[in-house]
Amino acid sequence: MKQSKTFIPTMRETPTDTEIASHQLLLRAGYIRQHASGIYHLLPLAKKVIRKIEAVIQEEMEKLEAVELAMPIMQSSSLLEQTGRWSTSEKELFKVQDHNGRQFAVGPSQEELITSLISAEVNSYKKLPLTVFQIASKFIDEQRPRHGLLRSREDIVKDAYSFHTSNESLQMKYDEMRQAYANIFARLNLQVREVVSLGDGMNQEPVHQFFSISDAGEEIIAYSDSSSYAATIETAEVNIDYKKSTELQKEIEQVDTKDLRTIKEVAAFLNVPSSKIIKTLIVKTEDGLVAVLIRGDHELNMEKLRSVVSSSKIEMASEEEVATILSCNVGSIGPVKLPIDLKVYADNAVASIVNGICGANINDVHLVNVNAERDYAVDQYADLRIIQEGDPSPDGKGTIRFAKGIDVGRVSKLGTIYSEALNASYVNEEGKEQPFVTGSYRIYISRIFSALVEQFNDANGIKWPKKLAPYDIHLLTINMNDEVQKQLSEELYHLLTSYRYNLLHDDRDERAGVKFSDADLIGLPIRLVVGKRASEGMIEVKFRDTGETVEWQKEEITEKLQSYFRE
Numbered sequence: 072m073k074q075s076k077t078f079i080p081t082m083r084e085t086p087t088d089t090e091i092a093s094h095q096l097l098l099r100a101g102y103i104r105q106h107a108s109g110i111y112h113l114l115p116l117a118k119k120v121i122r123k124i125e126a127v128i129q130e131e132m133e134k135l136e137a138v139e140l141a142m143p144i145m146q147s148s149s150l151l152e153q154t155g156r157w158s159t160s161e162k163e164l165f166k167v168q169d170h171n172g173r174q175f176a177v178g179p180s181q182e183e184l185i186t187s188l189i190s191a192e193v194n195s196y197k198k199l200p201l202t203v204f205q206i207a208s209k210f211i212d213e214q215r216p217r218h219g220l221l222r223s224r225e226d227i228v229k230d231a232y233s234f235h236t237s238n239e240s241l242q243m244k245y246d247e248m249r250q251a252y253a254n255i256f257a258r259l260n261l262q263v264r265e266v267v268s269l270g271d272g273m274n275q276e277p278v279h280q281f282f283s284i285s286d287a288g289e290e291i292i293a294y295s296d297s298s299s300y301a302a303t304i305e306t307a308e309v310n311i312d313y314k315k316s317t318e319l320q321k322e323i324e325q326v327d328t329k330d331l332r333t334i335k336e337v338a339a340f341l342n343v344p345s346s347k348i349i350k351t352l353i354v355k356t357e358d359g360l361v362a363v364l365i366r367g368d369h370e371l372n373m374e375k376l377r378s379v380v381s382s383s384k385i386e387m388a389s390e391e392e393v394a395t396i397l398s399c400n401v402g403s404i405g406p407v408k409l410p411i412d413l414k415v416y417a418d419n420a421v422a423s424i425v426n427g428i429c430g431a432n433i434n435d436v437h438l439v440n441v442n443a444e445r446d447y448a449v450d451q452y453a454d455l456r457i458i459q460e461g462d463p464s465p466d467g468k469g470t471i472r473f474a475k476g477i478d479v480g481r482v483s484k485l486g487t488i489y490s491e492a493l494n495a496s497y498v499n500e501e502g503k504e505q506p507f508v509t510g511s512y513r514i515y516i517s518r519i520f521s522a523l524v525e526q527f528n529d530a531n532g533i534k535w536p537k538k539l540a541p542y543d544i545h546l547l548t549i550n551m552n553d554e555v556q557k558q559l560s561e562e563l564y565h566l567l568t569s570y571r572y573n574l575l576h577d578d579r580d581e582r583a584g585v586k587f588s589d590a591d592l593i594g595l596p597i598r599l600v601v602g603k604r605a606s607e608g609m610i611e612v613k614f615r616d617t618g619e620t621v622e623w624q625k626e627e628i629t630e631k632l633q634s635y636f637r638e
Contacts, residue, residue, distance in 0.1 A: 072542070074577040078115055080104070081589045091287040093524035094219030096533050100592040109216025109224035116593065117520065119541035121227060124516055125206055127258050128229050131251045135244075137202040137231055142181050142188070144207070148174040150183040154492040163211050177210045182489050182511060185232045189507065190495030196236050199497065199507075200244060204231035206516065218287060220521040221477060227516040235508040236499065241484060248482045248512045249279055255514070256281065256479075260536045261523055263479065266292055268303040269374055277306060278483040282476025283522035292476045293458050297469025304473075305374045307458040310465040313423035321426050321440040323407075329435040332402050334367040337437060341428060344368070349421060349429040349441065351404040353393050356382035360396060364406055364417035364449065366424065369456040379416060379453045397432055405429035405438055406447035415448060418455040477522045480514040533594030534615050537636060542575040544632075545595040549583050549602040556605040563599065563610070563628065570629055591615070597635065599628075 079101040089095045097103045102117040113121065129139065145167065151157035157164070157176070165177040185203065193201060209228045216223055231248070235241045249265070256263045261283055268280040280303070282292055294301040302308075331337050338345045348367030353360055354376065361380060365371050377385045393401055396410050406415060406429060426440040443449060462471045490496065490506035499505045527534045537543070544567060548560040564576050575595065577586050583602075590598050600611040608625040614635075623631055 072575055074575055075579050077575075079589075079593065080114070081592055083588075089219070091218050091221070091525065092528050093221070093287065093521040096524055096528055096592070097219060097521065100533055100589075100594065103219065109213050109222070111220060111223060111225070113517075116541045120523075120535070120539055121516060121520055123539050124259060124519055125229070128206070128255055128514060128516070131255050131258075132204050132229075132231060135202060135247050135251055137204045137233075139205060140203055141205050141207065142184050144178040144210075145175040146178065146181075146184050148176065150187055150493070151176055154183055154489060156183070162214070165210050165212055178207065179209060179211055180513075181205070181230055182232070182485065182509075183493060186489045186493050186495045186507070186509065189232075189234050190490070190493065193234065194497055196497055196499050200233060200235045200240050202231060202233040202244060204229060204512075218289075218521075220517045221287060222289070223517070226518065229514040229516060231512040233510040233512070235510075236497070236505070238486070238508055241486075241508050241510050245482055245484055245510055248510070252281055252480050252482065252512075252514070259519065259523065259539065260527075261479070261519060262526060264292060264294060264301045264474075264476065266294075266301040266303055266476075267306050268481070269305055276484055276486070278481050280478060281480040283479050283519075283526065284474050285477050285522060285525045286475055287521075287525050288475035288477040290476050290478060292474045293460075293471050294474060295464035295466065295469040296472050298464060298466055300464050300466045300468065302465075304457055305372065307471070308465040309419070309454050309456055309458050309462060310467070311419070311463060313420050315423040316425040318425050320442050320445065323441060323446060324439045325431055325433075326437050326439050327435065328403075328437045331435075337428065338367065341437075341439070343428060346420075347424065347427055349406060349424060349427045351406050351430060353388040353396075353401075353404065354385055355388045355392060356380050356385050358382065360388055360392065360413060362404075362406065362409055362413050362415045363455065364415065364421045365456055366418060366420040367428075369418060369420060369459070371418075372455060372457045375453070375455050376416065379451065379455065399430070399432050399434045403430040403432065403434050403436060405432055405441070406449075407438060407441060408432060409447070414450050416455065417443075417449045417452050419452050420456065421449070422452055477518060477525070478515065479519050479522055481512075483511045483513075485509045485511050527594070531588075532592035535594045535596060537596045540595050541593075542595050543572045543597070543636070544574045545590050545593065545598045546574050546576045547586050547590060547598060547600045548576070548578055549586070549600065551578055551580055553605070556601050559605045559608070559610075559625065560601045563601070563625070566629065567632070570632075572632065597632070 081101045082099040085095050086098055102114055104112040148157050164179055167175050206229045209226050213224045233244045263281045263283050266280050267277050291304045292301055293304050293307040331340055334345050334348055345367035350365045350367050352363045354363050428437055428439050429441050431438045460473045464471055487506040496504040496506050524533055548556050550556050567574055594615055596615055598613040609622050612623050613620045
């Protein structure tokens with residue numbers, strides 16, 4: 072491709088409203104342009120890279136005998152109403168209405184759509200298991216679009232769905248998909264960690280999620296520095312045998328703590344570590360209010376608490392709700408003499424506190440030398456806190472470290488959630504109708520595209536791996552008005568295209584500095600420069616990944632290129 076004939080609008084300056092490398096470089100190198108907040112044009116270079124990513128995914132899906140199809144972008148509201156997502160996902164949905172007043176959602180995800188289709192066409196166990204997938208744009212009304220394609224309103228997504236007669240069959244496909252995803256990311260040279268995380272939407276079961284480790288990520292990953300263990304901080308278990316102090320219990324005392332509002336302030340005033348303080352929180356569940364005790368240097372994990380109290384919805388109680396059971400402000404709550412009917416849950420670490428400090432349930436007063444069983448009761452101890460960096464790894468190997476990650480894929484067991492809601496069933500061997508057992512498997516292609524740029528770049532631009540670059544070779548002619556340079560460039564262009572190399576030929580009438588700068592920004596693996604030594608048949612060669620520059624004779628170009636691309 073002649074660079075003068077294609078569309079690569081590079082930029083000299085970094086846009087002021089960009090924060091991360093991939094967003095900046097994809098704009099500057101002419102891969103994307105913003106249309107509106109969170110909505111982007113994918114320009115020719117971007118399309119070439121994304122097609123290569125899609126090809127890898129398609130190959131791995133076909134190895135699993137998954138079949139590709141295309142589903143409508145618009146979904147009837149009636150399907151989403153049956154599962155409840157029309158109202159529960161209202162903030163995320165783009166909704167439209169046709170001239171007859173019928174309502175539709177613009178492609179958020181396809182669980183309802185594919186389940187309805189398979190239910191209408193597959194009626195016997197003999198046709199199962201079945202796995203289908205598509206690659207298409209997904210639309211979510213992201214409240215705060217940011218970081219370019221990493222948090223946008225339109226994503227290119229591969230979503231696959233499998234249909235089974237049993238959980239055992241689903242588990243087999245689930246494990247195959249996890250391995251396929253590992254293969255995909257390895258082939259893409261993208262460094263990822265597989266973690267256990269929480270389900271979303273209607274699916275609250277744990278899922279396996281894949282994160283590209285990057286400072287541009289918004290999710291915190293807890294991982295072991297000595298094993299493969301990794302999880303989101305919401306799901307990471309805390310596995311610590313807390314040692315209880317052997318100090319003797321002391322008499323309880325009241326202390327005036329007026330104007331002290333935080334754990335840090337109370338700890339400093341009493342000259343004790345935060346770990347001696349018992350933080351009491353009032354939480355609202357589906358069955359009413361409960362009290363939760365957490366050590367002062369720890370944070371409550373709401374998802375762990377939700378599981379322990381068996382409530383699908385939990386949230387911190389408001390000041391008004393607290394006032395209905397206690398006559399003090401939120402900062403003065405403590406576990407001593409709570410209402411008898413208020414159930415008390417405590418994190419495991421609280422059980423080890425001896426002569427602790429807590430609110431007195433009196434404004435601006437704290438209690439010192441508080442002890443469990445003697446001064447307050449706990450209905451249940453459990454792992455209720457967020458894991459911290461430096462904690463021992465839950466698998467017993469190494470220490471927990473934190474890293475940021477970009478969500479690039481996930482595999483989920485949906486079970487019969489959608490099939491039961493949509494009355495989607497098949498006839499089993501006994502002639503009885505049974506709901507499909509289903510799985511969902513998603514890869515975020517446009518995020519992978521950005522995550523690769525986050526991983527492969529330097530101060531001058533992008534550094535694409537050989538197999539993903541939009542072109543194999545960047546051929547630069549320094550002076551297109553020089554007949555010798557022009558002739559040698561044309562010879563190289565025709566020779567290398569005959570060898571099946573995909574070339575981008577910078578034949579523009581631009582200064583050499585502009586061409587070099589644009590080449591570094593675009594980031595093709597190898598650059599061939601035809602310049603002053605063209606009359607000698609000498610070509611300057613630059614390797615983008617290392618920055619190394621050498622010279623090759625025209626006659627040895629094909630042999631050396633074959634060796635380079637075989638590596």
